Amino acid sequence: xxxxxxxxxxxxxxxxxxxxxxxxxxxxxxxxxxxxxxxxxxxxxxxxxxxxxxxxxxxxxxxxxxxxxxxxxxxxxxxxxxxxxxxxxxxxxxxxxxxxxxxxxxxxxxxxxxxxxxxxxxxxxxxxxxxxxxxxxxxxxxxxxxxxxxxxxxxxxxxxxxxxxxxxxxxxxxxxxxxxxxxxxxxxxxxxxxxxxxxxxxxxxxxxxxxxxxxxxxxxxxxxxxxxxxxxxxxxxxxxxxxxxxxxxxxxxxxxxxxxxxxxxxxxxxxxxxxxxxxxxxxxxxxxxxxxxxxxxxxxxxxxxxxxxxxxxxxxxxxxxxxxxxxxxxxxxxxxxxxxxxxxxxxxxxxxxxx
Ligand code: OGA
Ligand code: NI
Numbered sequence: 001x002x003x004x005x006x007x008x009x010x011x012x013x014x015x016x017x018x019x020x021x022x023x024x025x026x027x028x029x030x031x032x033x034x035x036x037x038x039x040x041x042x043x044x045x046x047x048x049x050x051x052x053x054x055x056x057x058x059x060x061x062x063x064x065x066x067x068x069x070x071x072x073x074x075x076x077x078x079x080x081x082x083x084x085x086x087x088x089x090x091x092x093x094x095x096x097x098x099x100x101x102x103x104x105x106x107x108x109x110x111x112x113x114x115x116x117x118x119x120x121x122x123x124x125x126x127x128x129x130x131x132x133x134x135x136x137x138x139x140x141x142x143x144x145x146x147x148x149x150x151x152x153x154x155x156x157x158x159x160x161x162x163x164x165x166x167x168x169x170x171x172x173x174x175x176x177x178x179x180x181x182x183x184x185x186x187x188x189x190x191x192x193x194x195x196x197x198x199x200x201x202x203x204x205x206x207x208x209x210x211x212x213x214x215x216x217x218x219x220x221x222x223x224x225x226x227x228x229x230x231x232x233x234x235x236x237x238x239x240x241x242x243x244x245x246x247x248x249x250x251x252x253x254x255x256x257x258x259x260x261x262x263x264x265x266x267x268x269x270x271x272x273x274x275x276x277x278x279x280x281x282x283x284x285x286x287x288x289x290x291x292x293x294x295x296x297x298x299x300x301x302x303x304x305x306x307x308x309x310x311x312x313x314x315x316x317x318x319x320x321x322x323x324x325x326x327x328x329x330x331x332x333x334x335x336x337x338x339x340x341x342x343x344x345x346x347x348x349x350x351x352x353x354x355x
Contacts, residue, residue, distance in 0.1 A: 014111050015131050015145045020216035027219055032141045034225040036289065042254035049256050052077045053264070056178065057088035059185050067185075074189040078277075082269040082284030083249045085260040086182065086238075091174045093263050098163075099171040100242050103212040103297055105161040107145060117147060117158060123336045124307065126156040133227070137342035143224040143290045145214040152176060152208035153306070172210055172301065175238050178265060179208075179303040182236055186269075190277060192316060197276065200314065201235060201305035207332075208303050215246060215288065215296040226288030226296075231348040232270035233339045234304030239266040244296035250285035257289070271335070271350050272304055275327045278313035283348060307333040328353045 019025065042049045054074070058066040077084050106114070117129035121136075127149040132142040150156050151172035157165035180203065184194040197203070215226045226246060239247065247266060248255040258266055274283040288298065305311060312329035327350055339349040 015114070016141075016143055017107060017145055017214060017216050018111060020143075020218065025219060028143075028223045032143060032224045034140050034223065034228065036222045036225065038222065040253075040255050042251065042256040044257065044259065049251060049254070051256070051258060051260060052081055052084040053261070054084045054086050054182075054267075055088050056086050056090065056181060059181055060090070071185050071189045074185055078186060078189065078269060078273070078281040080282075081249075081251060082273075082282030083251070083258075083286070084267050085258075085264040086178065086267050087261050087264045089178045089265055091171070091178060091265075095167070095171055095174065096240055096263060098167045099299060100240065100297055102161060102164045102167045103147075103214075103299055104242070104295075106147060106158055106164060106212065107214040107297070109160060113160060116160075121340070123340055124150065124333070126150055127158055134340070134342065137345075139345065140225070140228070142227060143215060143218050144226045144288065146212060148209055148211045150207070151210050151301075153205045168210055172208060175265070175301045176208055176303065179236055179238055179301070182267060183303075186236075186273070186281070190280075190314075190317065191320075192314065196314070196316075197235070200309075201272065201276070201311075202309045203235075203303075203305065205306035206304055207234065207307055208301065211300040211302065213288065213296075213298045213300070215244075215290050215298075217292050217294060218290040219292060221290045221292050224290055226290045228346050229285050229287040230346065231274075231283040231285055231350075232268065232300075232302050233272070233336050233349060234270045234302040235272045235276075237268050237270055237300055237302040239268070239298055239300045241266075241298040242296060244291060244294055246289050246291060246296045247298065248287050248289055255287070270302065270304070271339075271348060272311055272332070275311055275350055275353075276314050276317075278318055278321070278323055279326050280317070280321075283350065285348070304336075305332045307331075307336075311335060325355055328355050 119125045119128045129147045187197040247258045313325040
């Protein structure tokens with residue numbers, strides 16, 4: 001009986017925003033129940049959990065020695081963390097803020113207007129809007145609404161609110177420059193030269209998306225989840241947020257809440273970086289928690305190979321390390337489809353293609 005009532009309560013929920021705004025809501029409906037274990041949280045004051053910071057200005061305009069130092073630091077960061085915060089990256093603060101505001105503007109549209117942006121489940125839709133992750137597959141509903149827009153190689157945009165298109169065009173271009181600079185430095189850190197990843201992953205036609213997440217306040221934040229633990233499917237993801245924290249990364253077996261310099265980009269390595277490096281660099285597990293104070297907005301900007309690229313461990317690296325490839329080669333588009341099929345719920349897709 002209770003289960004039936006619960007199902008009715010949530011089956012017609014079109015957005016977590018509208019559910020969270022219902023005045024009677026004082027606990028998490030059972031369809032959303034997810035337990036966070038507070039014992040798994042890292043102590044942010046422990047030096048072991050000091051999040052690496054990368055000063056991008058030293059990569060772009062430092063002396064050759066300064067650049068070499070950062071490239072050297074990246075080896076350790078990519079092996080041990082797969083995560084860092086990029087500062088002095090050149091994307092103007094007012095553009096980052098305008099992008100967050102434009103996202104907020106979209107989520108504030110009435111539900112019936114946002115519904116215009118619903119689409120099928122193909123990963124390469126121009127854009128999509130929804131709640132949770134995939135209502136047909138989700139075992140537990142997620143405390144978030146989202147949109148996703150493809151911004152490269154062809155640029156698409158939401159057409160509401162009116163300012164969205166112009167802001168997202170500029171923001172996605174500038175963020176792509178940051179992601180490519182990071183990619184060059186990582187490529188160099190592998191001893192493969194700065195253009196190796198760009199060239200072999202066909203990044204001139206590389207997939208870039210702009211993914212907005214809306215996490216409204218939750219009455220019992222420890223009993224719900226924004227996005228459960230996962231790794232991203234591309235090469236490198238940049239992320240910005242409004243003034244609320246919530247992103248957690250897994251480091252040395254603990255969950256660490258990312259709390260960093262304002263205006264930095266949170267940068268996580270993703271699956272293609274782990275596959276390309278034959279496991280040397282780490283696609284970091286991460287998740288989004290929710291809070292009971294204020295709405296959190298985050299924008300993830302994943303960057304990947306072109307969708308037709310055959311992804312596989314770099315032969316040059318395997319040879320140098322005397323290792324057999326640990327992952328099977330496959331087409332990047334198929335990899336994304338595998339990730340989104342739900343077969344790898346709360347697992348990394350690369351676990352599915354181990355050689
Ligand atoms: C994602 C993601 C985390 C966050 O969108 O893939 O990991 O903090 N988001 O919103
Ligand atoms: Ni992610």
